[in-house]
Amino acid sequence: TQLLEQSPQFLSIQEGENLTVYCNSSSVFSSLQWYRQEPGEGPVLLVTVVTGGEVKKLKRLTFQFGDARKDSSLHITAAQPGDTGLYLCAGVGHSGGSNYKLTFGKGTLLTVNP
Amino acid sequence: EPEVTQTPSHQVTQMGQEVILRCVPISNHLYFYWYRQILGQKVEFLVSFYNNEISEKSEIFDDQFSVERPDGSNFTLKIRSTKLEDSAMYFCASSDQGPYGYGYTFGSGTRLTVV
Numbered sequence: 001t002q003l004l005e006q007s008p009q010f011l012s013i014q015e016g017e018n019l020t021v022y023c024n025s026s027s028v029f030s031s032l033q034w035y036r037q038e039p040g041e042g043p044v045l046l047v048t049v050v051t052g053g054e055v056k057k058l059k060r061l062t063f064q065f066g067d068a069r070k071d072s073s074l075h076i077t078a079a080q081p082g083d084t085g086l087y088l089c090a091g092v093g094h095s096g097g098s099n100y101k102l103t104f105g106k107g108t109l110l111t112v113n114p
Numbered sequence: 115e116p117e118v119t120q121t122p123s124h125q126v127t128q129m130g131q132e133v134i135l136r137c138v139p140i141s142n143h144l145y146f147y148w149y150r151q152i153l154g155q156k157v158e159f160l161v162s163f164y165n166n167e168i169s170e171k172s173e174i175f176d177d178q179f180s181v182e183r184p185d186g187s188n189f190t191l192k193i194r195s196t197k198l199e200d201s202a203m204y205f206c207a208s209s210d211q212g213p214y215g216y217g218y219t220f221g222s223g224t225r226l227t228v229v
Contacts (some may be wrong), residue, residue, distance in 0.1 A: 017228075020163070030214055033215050040203075040222075042118075042204070042205045042207075042220035043157065043220050043221065044220070048166070048214060048215055050214050092215045093216055098162075098170050100162045100209075101147070101172075102157075102215060103160040104156045104158070105156065106156045107156070
């Protein structure tokens with residue numbers, strides 16, 4: 001059983017469409033982060049959400065942390081081919097554990113077709 | 115934009131050999147980490163390092179592995195007697211504010227291939 005379940009695993013859409021990817025867990029986290037990873041590169045931090053119910057926006061990307069701090073979503077508006085990549089969620093401090101290590105999901109591979 | 119630098123980018127080694135992976139974290143960061151990603155699998159935590167000592171390690175990080183901060187800038191991961199299953203991308207990361215993961219920055223990784 002994965003601690004952090006991401007869905008969908010793969011997503012292929014047309015330019016201009018909207019999409020939402022999900023990160024779910026049965027565990028409570030101190031915070032949740034979203035990363036984007038390109039092939040052969042390290043994950044790049046997009047956002048950190050800490051407070052239950054928190055919403056953060058980064059241009060066309062909207063991130064939400066669930067009220068119970070067990071889940072999160074990433075919504076992209078008007079997707080562009082440059083948004084193509086692997087989106088990873090990572091939790092910090094699950095169930096009162098370490099606040100210094102990240103527990104990653106397996107990721108959502110997004111392809112935006114021109 | 116400050117970055118975490120890892121060398122080498124690729125390393126091929128024979129089974130049983132020792133390898134040292136090197137990292138230069140962001141200069142004002144205090145917390146250092148190693149993660150690995152086996153091809154097609156998720157990124158996994160190996161070890162965290164703070165104040166010149168290991169603060170946490172995973173069950174993957176057994177006696178085969180060790181970390182060191184030999185000077186004020188470098189952070190190394192040593193793998194003794196490598197095994198085929200050690201083949202993976204190894205990522206170094208550093209962070210400044212500790213809790214909640216703020217400021218977490220990953221390097222581009224070292225691809226280790228054990229043959």
